Amino acid sequence: MVNIDSDKQTHQVVIVGGGFAGLYAAKSLSKANVNVTLIDKRNFHLFQPLLYQVATGNLSPADISSPLRSVLSKNKNTQVLLGEVNDIDTTNQKVIVGNEEVPYDSLIVATGAKHSYFGKDNWENFAPGLKTVEDAIEMRRRIFMAFEAAEKETDAAKRQALLTFVIVGGGPTGVELAGAIAELATKTLKEDFRKINTSETKVLLLEGLDRVLPPFAPELSQVAFASLTALGVDVQTKTLVTNIENDLVTIKQGDETKTIAAKTVLWAAGVQASPMSKVLMARTGVESDRAGRVIVEPDLSIKGYPNIFVVGDLANFAHQNGKPLPGVAPVAMQEGEYVAKLIRKRLQGETIAPFKYIDMGSLAMIGQHAAVVDLGFMKLKGFFAWFVWLFIHIYFLIEFNNKLIVMIQWIWNYFTRNRGARLITGKETLASIPFDNNGHYATVKPQKPLNV
Numbered sequence: 001m002v003n004i005d006s007d008k009q010t011h012q013v014v015i016v017g018g019g020f021a022g023l024y025a026a027k028s029l030s031k032a033n034v035n036v037t038l039i040d041k042r043n044f045h046l047f048q049p050l051l052y053q054v055a056t057g058n059l060s061p062a063d064i065s066s067p068l069r070s071v072l073s074k075n076k077n078t079q080v081l082l083g084e085v086n087d088i089d090t091t092n093q094k095v096i097v098g099n100e101e102v103p104y105d106s107l108i109v110a111t112g113a114k115h116s117y118f119g120k121d122n123w124e125n126f127a128p129g130l131k132t133v134e135d136a137i138e139m140r141r142r143i144f145m146a147f148e149a150a151e152k153e154t155d156a157a158k159r160q161a162l163l164t165f166v167i168v169g170g171g172p173t174g175v176e177l178a179g180a181i182a183e184l185a186t187k188t189l190k191e192d193f194r195k196i197n198t199s200e201t202k203v204l205l206l207e208g209l210d211r212v213l214p215p216f217a218p219e220l221s222q223v224a225f226a227s228l229t230a231l232g233v234d235v236q237t238k239t240l241v242t243n244i245e246n247d248l249v250t251i252k253q254g255d256e257t258k259t260i261a262a263k264t265v266l267w268a269a270g271v272q273a274s275p276m277s278k279v280l281m282a283r284t285g286v287e288s289d290r291a292g293r294v295i296v297e298p299d300l301s302i303k304g305y306p307n308i309f310v311v312g313d314l315a316n317f318a319h320q321n322g323k324p325l326p327g328v329a330p331v332a333m334q335e336g337e338y339v340a341k342l343i344r345k346r347l348q349g350e351t352i353a354p355f356k357y358i359d360m361g362s363l364a365m366i367g368q369h370a371a372v373v374d375l376g377f378m379k380l381k382g383f384f385a386w387f388v389w390l391f392i393h394i395y396f397l398i399e400f401n402n403k404l405i406v407m408i409q410w411i412w413n414y415f416t417r418n419r420g421a422r423l424i425t426g427k428e429t430l431a432s433i434p435f436d437n438n439g440h441y442a443t444v445k446p447q448k449p450l451n452v
Helices: 020-028 048-055 121-125 133-152 156-162 172-188 218-230 276-284 329-347 382-396 400-416
Strands: 011-016 034-040 044-046 065-067 078-082 085-089 094-097 100-103 106-109 113-115 164-168 202-206 233-236 240-245 248-253 256-261 264-267 271-273 305-310 362-367 370-374 379-381
Touching: 011 020, 011 100, 011 329, 020 034, 020 106, 020 329, 034 329, 048 133, 048 172, 048 382, 085 276, 106 329, 133 156, 133 172, 133 264, 156 164, 156 256, 164 172, 164 256, 172 202, 172 218, 172 233, 172 362, 218 233, 218 362, 218 370, 218 379, 276 305, 362 382, 370 382, 379 382, 382 400
Parallel strands: 011 034, 011 106, 034 078, 106 305, 164 202, 164 264, 202 233
Antiparallel strands: 044 065, 085 094, 094 100, 113 271, 240 248, 248 256, 362 370, 370 379
16 A cells, blocks of 8 residues: 555545646645545656657657656645556546556546557558657657668669658647658758758658648648648648558548558557556546546546546547547636536535636747647737747746746747757667668667676
């Protein structure tokens, strides 16, 4: 049994997941008369909206990560446990962490979501998604390894495949990735290589619907399309990916099928709920949607279990406009704060109105001086939208040192166009690694250390 340093009579709140929803819930309970236990399999909070900048060498992982213990160190009623919850005992009100049990009076589940390949899970080997630090580092490795391999490739067709980047999904992540890679090729790297012209890089953005950034207003989607095109990105809408294998992407546009030769394919289309969704379904009988998101009540609780709450990307909250709320950080933040307030009020014998999301707007960065911002009452584009995007992202970074470091890094990159986090790390790090017959970088066995 995990030791909870508290009086047994004190209300025990267990939060599973240290993302936006879980962290904001914990912070909102800092002065409540409860004991909070936050459990996460990682010891840090990750600012996912800037993860694409790690993938493209603009920032380092530590710039957008905050140790959970540090963030919550001043919350005297809170402890952090490093571990993964693999089951829930709803009868005895305990969560199972490995071989340990943690009791709860109120349970907040905020384990988020991961990328979905719509049943084609084998595509993950060829097209990594972007949800974790490891995902970003793997993307970064593939992107910069492609340029390194192209520098040595003598065959023109193979060299062009190396300099072709396909991004699947035209939502904010796909748009931001496409713009960042295009700027990387045409501005940051243009003087770094001798045998290749990085400006000849092809960046293709594929979207199944009729426009990029579908959640945005149509006029902002058009602005994004124009800005991407100006950067050299080939935006192809009404395009469905039917297969990804080796170094070929098969697409369908209407009745026409095409193949694209590309060594680097990045996935930014679709998400599915974390495995905790299946645990909740098995233990509570709650229903889920096709993406595995848990159907929640108007107060974000599970039907029949008023003390179990599901928040963030794991939740399907469709009580406001008949449609599920989007899986974005502001939704998770507000849901976490709402549940914390609800718990506090319940302990005082009070109640509050059902959750209502206040939409503060949507943002997407396309490139330097290019962004789109939809605030509902006002729509911005160009330089001013770009500046607003920068300000908002710095403002919502968790710790002051992260805010300062990212701001300094962005200022430096703005004037020098240099991305200092262009490290090739991960599974294979040597630029001399060749491609194998399947279009992957061949695995090289480590050499024995020299006796010196």
